[in-house]
Amino acid sequence: MYKPTGMIPAMPTPFNDEGNIDFDSYNRLIDHLIDGGVHCLLAGGSTGEYSLMSMDERKSVLKAAVETAKGRVPIMAGTSAHKTEDTLELTRYAAEIGADCALVINPYYLKTSEQGILDYYTKLAKNADIGIVIYHYPVATSVELSPELIAELSKIDGIVGVKNTTDQEHTCKVIALTKDQDDFSVLTGFEHLILPTLAVGGDGATGIVHNLVPKEIVQMYKLFTEDRDIEGAIEINQKLLPLYDYVEAEPVPGPVKAGLDILGIKGGHVREPLVPASEELKQKMGQALSELGYEVQTV
Template sequence: MKALPKGMFTALITPFNEDESINFDALRGLIDFQVESGIHGLLIGGSTGEYHTMSMEERKAVIQAACEHAAGRIPIMAGIGCSRPCDTIELGRFSAGCGAKWGLATAPYYHRTTRQGVMDYFKGVAAGCEVGLCLYNYPSGVGFELEPEMIAELAQEPNIVALKDTADMEHTAETLAATRGMDFAVLQGFEHLMLPCFALGGAGAFGIVHNLVPREMVELYETFMAGNWKRANELNARLTNLYQYMELEPFPGPVKVALGQMGYFGGVLRKPLTMPSQELSDKVTAELKKLGAIS
């Protein structure tokens, strides 16, 4: 049996100082907040973690620091995706050595390849990366959609364990149907689509907003899975504005500002990303006060 990710996963930010250096003390504090809140898992060095602005050595340093500080208290999924399969394999092996349980990778991007090229990429990475591979379907960011039939074929590989689906609900529903009964987990990547994904058999969800309200995310998941759909829907409705605000302007700016308002160090974004407008920051502040996250 494959070890499958399940539950709520926080796509953790990477806190940067004003000079854009990594603040490892702040990173450890954010991990403690998540662990103490009962979140089910952490995604380290994903898109919300601004991996695309970091060197390979910086990516390794963040993954290593997170795994060392988590110290087995919570499972870690590392962002390992690179354009070259050899680099993805290298980062996957490094992450496994640090203690990460899974690695997340998109299809290669910018210079498009064929459907077979994508299949060969994932199969080759899975065979060599030493962590359980979670496919990341992110067509709006990558420019290539993993079709449900492709995912079902890849799910038969011994080391391909899951999908993070950041597409529309129709795609998620078709993928869940295509992989039903297989040793494979489908997790949602959009907060707005978490509940319908769960209703159709999804195993969990990743989210930006989980950085801010991990306890609420855990309660939403656990109440829904326990059959208390009314309570889960009530929680979801309370948080919908916050879901929206996290991506109204380039992320992860809004969530970093929100963490600062809550007393945690979010830090700056690395260039060329820009911090959110004052108008959006004010909306986030008002919503956090409404939710009781800040006084």
């Protein structure tokens, strides 16, 4: 099974003025990211506003990603849902259309036990012909998976990785407990922790800023992992620090959609009750992108 590694953008879903999915802009974003050298694409994740879509819309976004990518890069399909049956339906669909792995958040809100979490991921892995990536995001879910529980989950056949959107100490412990498993990857979900995660043996990052500056993010990864040019990687990282802050300075995905608009790649509207980026943040993002050498547009 495919094991996700490298730099993986969590793609937003563009919506037009009528609130419908703008597939032309979505396809353009995919081409922009592939041209930027990214290693995989996350479609239909949290940044993609999956929780505000119908099941049919979610399927259409995943299908568009697979068809537009045309095998140029792997597709990680966001298939999280509150009901186990819905998660399984969408995960099976992702496998059917040719996605390479599925990202699934742990059960939340109506909380279960550790055994319930183990049973949940076991059922998904056994009943969908696709690798499962655990999505661990305790700030959003208020459910913390211990490093030991993630290590236990990693041993389930068909579980291929974790997107660990939490603090670096936790990620270090997960890496230490799973380092001998060649079929399991540890990804950070925080831009600020990309280099620290790689430095302790992590496999990559799924992030938001990747959508805006894929070439820089990929070059930083290459310098660190292939060229062993740590100073060069640090230099790029320092240049990107303002953007790391800006893409999450206001409710996601408003800022990254505004950033794409600034670059001339339509980010589109957000769905209510989400809000667009403020004019002040747009100005800051435009300045940061301009300083990185990008031609920016007024939005």
